[in-house]
Amino acid sequence: MPDRASVITALDAILDPRTGQGLVAAGLVQGLTVAPAPEGVCAGFVMEVPTAAAALYAPVRDAAEAALKALPGMARVSVVLSAEAVTARSGRRASLSPQAVDQTRPKAPVPTDRPAHVRRVLAIASGKGGVGKSTVAVNLAAAFTARGLSVGLLDADVYGPSLPTMLGIAGKPEYSDGKIQPHVAYGLKAMSVGLLTEADDAMIWRGPMASQALTQMLTQTAWGSEEAPLDILVVDLPPGTGDVQLTLVQKTPLDGAVIVSTPQEVALADARRAYRLFEKVGVPTLGLIENMSGPVFGEGGAKAEAERLSIAFLGTLPLDAAFREGGDAGRPTVLNVPDGDLAARFAGIADAVTKKLGL
Numbered sequence: 001m002p003d004r005a006s007v008i009t010a011l012d013a014i015l016d017p018r019t020g021q022g023l024v025a026a027g028l029v030q031g032l033t034v035a036p037a038p039e040g041v042c043a044g045f046v047m048e049v050p051t052a053a054a055a056l057y058a059p060v061r062d063a064a065e066a067a068l069k070a071l072p073g074m075a076r077v078s079v080v081l082s083a084e085a086v087t088a089r090s091g092r093r094a095s096l097s098p099q100a101v102d103q104t105r106p107k108a109p110v111p112t113d114r115p116a117h118v119r120r121v122l123a124i125a126s127g128k129g130g131v132g133k134s135t136v137a138v139n140l141a142a143a144f145t146a147r148g149l150s151v152g153l154l155d156a157d158v159y160g161p162s163l164p165t166m167l168g169i170a171g172k173p174e175y176s177d178g179k180i181q182p183h184v185a186y187g188l189k190a191m192s193v194g195l196l197t198e199a200d201d202a203m204i205w206r207g208p209m210a211s212q213a214l215t216q217m218l219t220q221t222a223w224g225s226e227e228a229p230l231d232i233l234v235v236d237l238p239p240g241t242g243d244v245q246l247t248l249v250q251k252t253p254l255d256g257a258v259i260v261s262t263p264q265e266v267a268l269a270d271a272r273r274a275y276r277l278f279e280k281v282g283v284p285t286l287g288l289i290e291n292m293s294g295p296v297f298g299e300g301g302a303k304a305e306a307e308r309l310s311i312a313f314l315g316t317l318p319l320d321a322a323f324r325e326g327g328d329a330g331r332p333t334v335l336n337v338p339d340g341d342l343a344a345r346f347a348g349i350a351d352a353v354t355k356k357l358g359l
Contacts, residue, residue, distance in 0.1 A: 001036070001040065001041050001072075001073040002034070002041050002043070002068075002071040002072070002073055002074055003034065004032070004034045006071060007032070007034050007043050007068060007071070008024050008029075008032075010067045010068055010070075010071060011023045011024050011029055011064055011067065011068070012024045012025055013067065014060065014063050014064055014067055016028060016060070017056055017057075017060065018053070018056075023047070023060070023064060028047050028048070028049070029045045029047065030045060030046045030047070030048060031044075031045055031046050032044075032045040033045065033196075035172070035196070039075040040073045040074060040075030040076075041071075041073055041074055041075055042075055042076040042077075042078075042172070042196075043068050043074065043076075043077055043078075044076075044077065044078035044079065044080070045079060045080075046079075046080045046081075046082055046212065047060070047061055047064070047079065047080070047081050047082065048082045049081070049082075054081065057081060058081065061079050061081045064079050065077050065079045076175070080212050082212070114252045114253055115218055115219055115221070115223050115233065115252060116223070116224070117223060117224030117225055117226060117228075117229040117230060118152070118223050118224055118229065118230045118232075118233045119229055119230065119231050119232065119359070120231065120232045120233070120255045120256075120357045120358075120359060121232075121233045121235065121252055121253070121254050121255055122232055122233070122234050122235065122254070122255060122256055122257070122258065122286075122353070122357065123235045123237055123248065123254050123256070123257040123258070123278075123283070124136060124137040124140070124234060124235065124236050124237060124257075124258050124260065125237045125245070125257055125258070125259050125260070125274045125278070126237075126239055126259065126260045126261065126267075126270070126271065126274065127239065127240065127259070127261070127267075127269075127270030127271045127272070127273050127274035128239055128261070128266070128267045128269075128270035128271070129160075129238075129239035129240075130239075131260055131261055131262045131267050131291055131292070132260065132262070132291040132292055132317075132323065133236065133237075133239070133260040133291075134155075134157070134162045134163070134166065134236050135166070135291075135323050135327055136258075136260045136289060136291055136317065137153065137234055137236035138153065138163070138166045138167065138236075138327075138332050139323075139326075139332045139333055139334045139342070139346050140234065140258070140346060140349060140350060140353070141153045141188055141234045141332075142186060142188065142332040142334045142335055142346075143334050143343075143346040143347055143349070143350035144231075144232055144234070144350055144354065145186065145187040145188060146334070146338075146347070146350070147350060147351075147354065149231040149232055149354070149359060150189075150224065150228065150229070150230050150231045150232075151187070151188055151189070151230070151231065151232055151233075151234065152182065152188070152189040152190070152191070152221075152223045152224075152230050152232070152233040152234065153167075153188050153189070153190045153191075153233075153234050153236065154190075154191050154192075154217060154218065154221075154233060154234070154235045154236065155190070155191065155192030155193065155194065155236050156214050156217075156235050156236055156237050156238060156244055156248065157236060157237070157238035157239075157244075158193045158213050158214065158238070158244065159238060160238065161192045161193050161194030162194070162327075163190055163192040163194060163236065164192055164194040164195055165194075165327065165328070165330060166326075166327045166330065166332070167183075167185040167186070167188065167190055167330055167332075168185065168329070168330020168331065169183045169185050169190060169195070169330075170195070171183075171195065172195060172196065173191065173195055173196075176222075177222075178220075179220060179221065179222035180216075180217070180220050180221045180222065181221075181222055182221050182222065182223065183195065186331070186332065186335055189221075189223060189230065191217050191221045192217075193213050193217065211244060211246075211247040214244055214247050214248065214251075215247060215251055218235075218248070218251055218252060219251065231359055232354075232357065232359060235248060239270075245277060246281075249281045249283065254278075254283045255284075255357055256283065256284050256285070256286040256353075256356060256357060257274075257278045257283050257284070257285050257286065258285075258286050258287055258288075258289060258314065258353060259271050259274050259275060259285060259287075259288050259289070260288075260289045260291050261288060261289070261290060261291070261301075261302045261305070262290070262291055262292045262293075262297045262301075262302075263290055263292070263293055263297050263298040263299050263300060263301030263302055264297050264298055264301060265301065268301055268302065268305045271288065271302070271305065272305070272309070275288075275309055275311070285309075285311050286311075286312065286314070286352075286353055286356045286357075287306065287311055287312035287313060287314035287352065287353070287356075288302050288303075288305060288306040288309070288311060288312070288313055288314060289302065289314045289315055289316075289317065289349065290302030290303060290313075290315070290316045290317065291317045292317070292318075292319040293316045293317060293318050293319065294318050294319040296319055297319065299316070302316075303316070312352070312356075314349045314352055314353070315345055315348055315349045315352075316345070317342065317345055317346075318341075318342075320333075320342060322336070322337060322340070322342060323342070334346045334347075
């Protein structure tokens with residue numbers, strides 16, 4: 001089976017047309033991944049070149065793909081060609097696709113079509129990390145399935161994917177008919193970059209690479225079919241208001257966003273920023289959830305913030321060890337203790353959100 005060294009050797013046999021060096025030596029191979037798969041080995045990387053040279057490097061990308069596919073035991077290869085331009089006014093570098101037009105002037109994001117056979121797309125956001133957003137996303141998705149809905153869950157946190165652990169799933173997804181087949185756990189169709197890499201790998205990716213990963217998972221996953229469409233795709237966003245959030249807004253129309261915050265001001269400040277992001281791009285915020293409420297972080301802060309922002313307050317979730325236990329065990333708490341207080345709270349939140357989404 002090919003290993004990382006043999007992949008690098010194959011790539012260095014292809015010359016950079018501008019420097020005459022091998023692709024790796026020339027610094028054109030970024031984010032190289034070489035990982036075992038059931039059918040062999042998968043490899044992929046990103047080539048970043050100046051926008052003006054995109055056409056020059058298209059055949060180089062094709063040659064790199066062909067060279068890796070020719071290695072015995074190589075199952076799948078993905079080479080992404082990404083171009084960069086330096087704007088005349090600011091001097092800052094802006095990542096563009098080879099087909100991109102002049103983007104020196106800021107433009108409002110224009111969403112493309114939603115993923116095929118998906119009725120609604122819901123973003124779960126926080127602004128700040130460590131507030132339990134992923135735990136809320138997983139349990140809320142499970143609460144949707146308890147209502148009889150067909151639900152997908154996309155882990156968009158490419159730098160810190162937690163979905164595989166929280167749902168107890170592992171292993172590379174299968175490919176068929178040109179689509180990624182999502183894992184299915186507890187009735188949820190799940191996809192995460194954590195399923196495409198080794199568990200301990202660090203995603204040392206620049207913004208365009210993270211955006212490309214999200215785009216591929218969003219648009220190339222078989223979420224539903226014409227006969228059995230997905231009712232709702234829940235997208236667990238990473239913290240912040242950066243590349244991944246903007247890519248999601250640009251790639252698909254969002255039917256709404258739910259913001260998760262803990263009660264203290266340091267988290268609420270970031271929740272406000274998340275709300276302003278969605279407000280600016282025209283995505284309705286369906287409501288705010290207060291997580292980890294209780295003596296440690298306080299209580300009532302998110303409810304008061306929802307009133308200030310004139311958005312719905314969806315509910316309070318107490319700081320409870322059951323959340324940690326369920327996440328570590330790979331079984332959502334609403335399923336682990338279906339008759340418990342947390343399950344009842346999530347059921348109420350699910351009811352409110354589905355009504356707002358018209359489901």
